[in-house]
Amino acid sequence: MTAQLPEATGSFGEKPTLTFPDAAAPAELEVLVLSRGDGDLVEAGDDLVVHYLGQTWAGHVFDNSYDRGSSINFPIGVGSVIAGWDEGLVGQQIGSRVLLSIPSHLGYGDRGVPAAGIKGGDTLVFVVDIVGVG
Template sequence: MSATLPQATGSFGEKPTLTFPAGDAPAELEVLVLEPGTGSLVEAGDEIEVHYLGQSWNGNVFDNSYDRGSSISFPIGVGAVIGGWDEGLVGQPIGSRLLLSIPPHLGYGDRGVPQAGIRGGDTLVFVVDIVSTH
């Protein structure tokens, strides 16, 4: 039985708002498909383009691409980003909106990213829209 995950508002391409449930964050990676995509599957080694919002569990939004008005691209499945993204995005179809709950050992661990407001041991929650792969 998985833990209860946050609720996310909005549709693909819209900045979401997260509402957190009572209780603790899941201990392991949880990936919830909010909107299934119909494109080809993301493969390890692809250059993936995404829009995203990142928030600490029951904490503040630390980053989002919607307010900047531009998506980001990076290699996926090859260790260029946190483990939760590599594990959670590979195998998903392009056009999907996903909610990822990423435990510390697949995120920023005990160090966190203090300048971004991520404390050591934080569980991270992302809403990710997979725009394309190259």
């Protein structure tokens, strides 16, 4: 059985809104390609350029790049970001919009990020638009 995942509104480059199912968060990493791009595949070690929205499962939006009006970039697949991003974004095509449901053991674990309102054990959901590689 496939895990129930949130639905995301909007298309690539637009700030999404997530609607959560009345279900428990998946226990493992879930990766859903909402729209597939036609660019090269993201490889470990690439300097990835993305727009994203992050929200706790059935909770609040804790960060998004759309409101700031600028993408972010970071090395992917080399431990510079949470494991759920490294595992879920390597191998995706540039130009894709990807939904990631990231359990806490691949996110911020038992510590959470109190300053962002992320509690220990929280499942994180991201919509990531893969803009390109630097």
